[in-house]
Structures are given as C-alpha cells and as structure tokens.
Amino acid sequence: MALNTTPWMSHSPYRTLICCRYSITLTLGHRNGGAVWPKPATLLSVYDFDILVIGSGPSGQKAAIAATKLGRRVGVVDRRAMIGGVCINTGTIPSKTLREAVLYLSGLSQRDMYGQSYRLKDDVTMDDLSSRTQHVISRQIDVIRSQLARNRVTVINGTARFTDPHAVTVDDGTHHEAKYTAEKIIIAAGTRPARPDSVAFDDRNVIDSDGVLNLERIPRSMVVVGAGVIGIEYASMFAALGTKVTVVERRTRMLEFVDLEIIEALKYHLRDLSVTFRFGEEVATVEQHQGGAIATLVSGKRIAADTVMYSAGRQGVASELNLDAAGLAGDNRGRIKVDEHYRTDVPHIYAVGDVIGFPALASTSMEQGRMAAYHACDEPVHALMELQPIGIYTIPEISFVGKTEDELTEQQVPFEVGISRYRELARGQITGDAHGMLKLLVAPGDRSLLGVHVFGTGATELVHIGQAVMGCGGSVDYLVDAVFNYPTLAESYKVAALDAVNKMRHIDRLHG
Numbered sequence: 001m002a003l004n005t006t007p008w009m010s011h012s013p014y015r016t017l018i019c020c021r022y023s024i025t026l027t028l029g030h031r032n033g034g035a036v037w038p039k040p041a042t043l044l045s046v047y048d049f050d051i052l053v054i055g056s057g058p059s060g061q062k063a064a065i066a067a068t069k070l071g072r073r074v075g076v077v078d079r080r081a082m083i084g085g086v087c088i089n090t091g092t093i094p095s096k097t098l099r100e101a102v103l104y105l106s107g108l109s110q111r112d113m114y115g116q117s118y119r120l121k122d123d124v125t126m127d128d129l130s131s132r133t134q135h136v137i138s139r140q141i142d143v144i145r146s147q148l149a150r151n152r153v154t155v156i157n158g159t160a161r162f163t164d165p166h167a168v169t170v171d172d173g174t175h176h177e178a179k180y181t182a183e184k185i186i187i188a189a190g191t192r193p194a195r196p197d198s199v200a201f202d203d204r205n206v207i208d209s210d211g212v213l214n215l216e217r218i219p220r221s222m223v224v225v226g227a228g229v230i231g232i233e234y235a236s237m238f239a240a241l242g243t244k245v246t247v248v249e250r251r252t253r254m255l256e257f258v259d260l261e262i263i264e265a266l267k268y269h270l271r272d273l274s275v276t277f278r279f280g281e282e283v284a285t286v287e288q289h290q291g292g293a294i295a296t297l298v299s300g301k302r303i304a305a306d307t308v309m310y311s312a313g314r315q316g317v318a319s320e321l322n323l324d325a326a327g328l329a330g331d332n333r334g335r336i337k338v339d340e341h342y343r344t345d346v347p348h349i350y351a352v353g354d355v356i357g358f359p360a361l362a363s364t365s366m367e368q369g370r371m372a373a374y375h376a377c378d379e380p381v382h383a384l385m386e387l388q389p390i391g392i393y394t395i396p397e398i399s400f401v402g403k404t405e406d407e408l409t410e411q412q413v414p415f416e417v418g419i420s421r422y423r424e425l426a427r428g429q430i431t432g433d434a435h436g437m438l439k440l441l442v443a444p445g446d447r448s449l450l451g452v453h454v455f456g457t458g459a460t461e462l463v464h465i466g467q468a469v470m471g472c473g474g475s476v477d478y479l480v481d482a483v484f485n486y487p488t489l490a491e492s493y494k495v496a497a498l499d500a501v502n503k504m505r506h507i508d509r510l511h512g
C-alpha cells in the first residue's frame with residue numbers, strides 16, 4: 001500500500017490512503033514541541049472523516065478547529081449561503097453592526113453634548129444601514145473560510161440529514177446528493193425564528209428577526225412581539241431611528257434575568273424615545289394589510305403599524321436532521337438533549353450551541369463546540385465556567401456577571417451595593433454619557449464580589465474586569481487598591497468599590 005504524500009500530509013501525523021470511498025488512516029502519535037499530535041495509537045479508519053460537524057455557526061467552527069488542531073480529519077457541512085451560521089448571517093453580527101450604524105448615523109450618543117436635534121444624517125435609510133452590515137458580514141465570512149481552509153477543515157456545501165448513526169447525506173441544493181461517513185458527529189445546527197400559524201408572515205410588513213435585514217425602508221411605526229433580548233435590542237434600534245415602537249410582552253416585565261434597577265433605567269430611556277410598553281399582554285394574531293399590519297391582542301386591543309416584528313422565541317432545527325436514522329429524537333422545540341460532555345443518547349454523536357437550548361448565546365456556543373471536540377478526541381477538558389457574562393446590546397447597552405440583587409435577596413444572601421455613575425467620572429463627561437452606571441454587589445463577610453452590573457457606554461466590555469476579579473477570587477479591596485488609567489470608564493470600578501467599602505465601614509462603626 002502506497003502512502004499518500006501530498007505536501008500537507010508530509011508534516012501531518014496522518015498518512016492517508018484513498019481506497020474506494022474509504023480512507024485508511026494510520027495515526028502515528030507523538031508530541032512535537034508544543035504541538036499536540038494525536039494520541040499514540042495505531043488506528044485504521046473506515047470513515048471519510050474522524051469528526052464531521054453539521055453547522056458552521058460559532059459552535060460548529062470552534063468544534064471543527066479544535067478537532068483539527070488535535071490532528072483529526074474534520075469536515076463541516078453547511079449551506080453555501082450560511083457559512084458562519086445564524087451568528088454571522090442573520091443574528092449576532094448583522095444586529096450588532098446595524099446597532100453601530102444606527103448609533104453613528106442617528107447621532108444619538110452625542111445629543112447630550114450637541115443638543116436633542118443633533119443627527120449625523122437627516123434621512124437615514126435602510127441602504128445606509130445595510131451597506132455597513134453587508135460589509136461586515138462578508139469580511140467575517142472571509143475570515144471564517146480562511147480559518148477553516150488553513151486548518152485543513154473540509155467544507156461541504158449543502159444540507160445534511162442522517163442516514164445511519166455514522167453517516168449523513170448532503171443535498172447541495174441542486175438535487176445532487178453525496179454521502180459522508182464519520183467516526184464521530186457533532187450536531188451544531190442551531191435554531192430558526194419560531195413562526196406560529198396565527199401570524200401571517202409576508203416578509204414585508206410582518207417579519208421575524210431575519211426579515212429586519214431585508215426591510216426596504218425604515219418603518220414609521222412598528223409592533224415588536226416579545227420583549228426578549230432580540231425584541232428589545234431591535235426595539236431600541238428602531239426607536240433611535242425615530243420609529244414609533246410598541247412592545248407587547250406577555251410577561252409582566254422584560255428581561256427577568258437582568259437587575260431590576262437597570263431594567264427600570266432602560267425602560268426610562270426607551271420611553272424617552274417614544275417606545276410604548278404593553279406588559280402582561282399577549283399577541284393572539286397578526287394580519288397583513290395593504291401597506292401595514294394589525295396585531296390583535298388577547299385582551300381585544302388592536303395595534304396597527306407599518307411593520308410587525310415577531311421576536312417571540314426561536315425553534316431548534318432537530319426535526320430537519322432525520323434524527324431517527326441516527327437513533328436520536330429532538331424535543332417539541334426542535335432541541336437535542338445532551339449530557340455534561342455534550343454527548344447525545346448515542347455516545348459518538350454530540351450536540352452543541354443553540355440546538356441544545358439554554359443559554360443559546362454565541363459566546364457559550366463557541367465554548368461548547370470546543371469542549372465537545374476535545375471530549376470526542378479524548379483530550380482532557382475543564383467543564384464550562386459557571387461565571388458567564390451576559391451582554392445585551394440595547395441602547396444604552398447592558399452587561400452583567402454573577403448574581404442580581406433579586407437573586408441574592410431570594411437566597412437570603414446579605415450584600416452591600418457600591419455604585420458609580422458615569423456623570424461623576426471625567427470620561428463619562430468626555431463621552432457625553434450622563435446616565436451610565438456600574439454597580440457592584442459585595443459580600444460583607446469575605447468582601448468577595450457577588451455580582452457586577454453595568455449600564456451605558458462600553459458596558460459589554462467593562463464587565464470583563466469584574467468577571468476577571470470574580471473568577472480569580474479577588475475581593476472588593478483589590479478594586480479599592482488598584483490604579484486605573486485616567487480618565488476612563490474603568491475607573492467606575494474603583495468608585496463603586498469605595499462606595500461599597502464606605503457603606504460596610506459605616507455599619508461596622510455603628511455596630512462597634
């Protein structure tokens with residue numbers, strides 16, 4: 001048997017020989033400097049790939065790269081137009097770029113300085129917003145394609161469905177199908193917007209969050225159904241553009257996992273941008289009409305708007321993978337159950353990212369992908385860190401890590417609060433953010449940080465300072481003693497820490 005000696009093979013631990021449609025792989029394991037080659041073992045593989053990943057979103061990409069870095073032969077399947085997943089094409093990246101364009105063109109963040117009528121451009125159009133979005137999407141796709149290519153991950157274009165526990169058939173969209181086998185398979189197929197039958201979607205006036213990116217013009221009025229993260233992020237962007245937004249949410253408050261004081265501050269800001277909230281109300285039906293749509297609430301209220309955006313949850317895509325053939329089943333929300341190693345009920349098949357449900361974030365999905373790949377490659381791996389930040393890109397933005405006041409109160413854990421307001425920081429004045437704030441929740445006993453909550457400019461970046469201190473077991477005293485660059489918003493950590501320490505000292509003094 002002759003060894004395949006293509007150039008890349010010459011420095012790979014693999015020697016692959018193509019025999020019919022099977023590749024026979026001899027793994028010569030060793031460590032080479034810092035590089036990790038596969039484990040010492042000789043292995044004959046009858047599969048096309050060691051690891052096949054379904055989906056190229058954040059979890060799929062990181063799973064593929066992690067496995068290839070461990071010397072495995074890896075393939076990733078996704079539709080040609082979806083490389084990068086929901087994250088790059090319709091979700092995180094377009095929405096965050098749109099927000100950046102809205103902030104810049106509307107001039108909103110500069111109005112405290114230059115007056116309420118300040119705008120960079122009087123008539124902001126959807127074209128203005130989408131040109132920036134398309135630019136970023138195409139750059140990001142290039143980056144991902146190039147990362148996969150230089151790491152020798154085989155990208156297979158098409159839609160995969162299981163044909164047996166070790167095989168998928170990929171339809172490339174032109175009725176051409178090919179079968180691929182793999183020793184282990186990682187499902188990273190994500191979610192799509194939920195579309196109930198009671199809503200007459202037309203992708204023009206009645207849209208879901210994917211449809212926002214295809215709007216032809218900025219609506220004068222909009223009903224947002226569901227005050228989850230997607231609903232509130234888009235509600236704040238359109239409100240900043242001058243759209244008259246009504247948010248309908250069946251719960252009595254929005255974003256229940258966020259600190260109440262910060263939610264109150266956000267509501268105040270959104271109301272200031274003419275957003276109307278209908279909490280405790282449910283949208284029963286949405287009808288499309290010439291030039292608009294009407295949302296009818298269970299209470300009987302009818303709300304007319306140019307556009308209705310339905311953002312009331314997402315649905316996993318498990319039902320489209322023919323899981324039966326693999327011996328698996330999804331739940332009624334299209335999600336797949338996994339164990340602590342991201343293994344499904346069929347141990348050589350893993351599932352990661354949004355398709356496994358909570359927390360359904362790009363940030364956590366990436367980690368899940370990497371960890372599943374390590375486990376599949378028998379590489380030691382730590383469990384996902386408990387301390388995970390949440391970033392919500394409303395206007396103004398919100399971020400936090402650790403516990404909220406409500407959670408601590410419910411758990412009867414005593415805490416002290418230290419607050420810093422941006423308006424009292426030189427950098428807050430310079431940036432023109434008078435409403436931002438940072439709040440520390442501190443344990444009076446061991447002075448550890450229990451939670452960090454940030455509202456305003458840079459919140460989603462600033463939170464990581466608190467996360468690092470908490471993760472390394474630091475106390476509020478570290479922040480009191482630390483020297484921060486001046487003038488910065490990071491200085492708010494020191495101000496808030498001093499506030500908390502002063503309050504604790506006051507209690508100690510009175511207590512004797």
Ligand SMILES: Cc1cc2nc3c(=O)[nH]c(=O)nc-3n(C[C@H](O)[C@H](O)[C@H](O)COP(=O)(O)OP(=O)(O)OC[C@H]3O[C@@H](n4cnc5c(N)ncnc54)[C@H](O)[C@@H]3O)c2cc1C
Pocket residue numbers: 054055056057058059060077078079082083084085086087088090091092093095096158159160161188189190191209230317320321352353354355360361362363364365391393
């Ligand atoms: C509007 C919006 C804004 C968001 N903002 C944020 C944010 O700011 N921060 C954050 O952390 N998260 C955010 N998220 C969530 C984030 O986008 C997801 O958590 C993340 O994309 C999930 O990654 P994933 O790896 O599960 O795959 P996804 O990104 O969901 O991609 C799955 C991929 O699998 C492919 N696929 C599915 N079925 C098949 C099949 N049968 N064959 C081949 N390929 C298939 C799909 O084509 C898709 O490309 C946002 C989501 C949305 C919708």
Ligand SMILES: NC(=O)c1ccc[n+]([C@@H]2O[C@H](COP(=O)([O-])OP(=O)(O)OC[C@H]3O[C@@H](n4cnc5c(N)ncnc54)[C@H](O)[C@@H]3O)[C@@H](O)[C@H]2O)c1
Pocket residue numbers: 225226227228229230231233248249250251281282283284311312313314359360361391392393
């Ligand atoms: N910044 C971020 O991290 C970010 C941004 C966007 C999305 N995401 C993720 O995307 C996922 C999906 O977000 P989402 O906001 O679509 O879903 P969600 O499930 O978080 O929120 C949906 C909301 O709609 C409400 N609702 C449902 N049906 C309703 C009806 N008929 N009438 C009125 N209200 C109704 C629900 O009570 C809920 O509050 C989440 O997991 C989220 O974490 C994250």
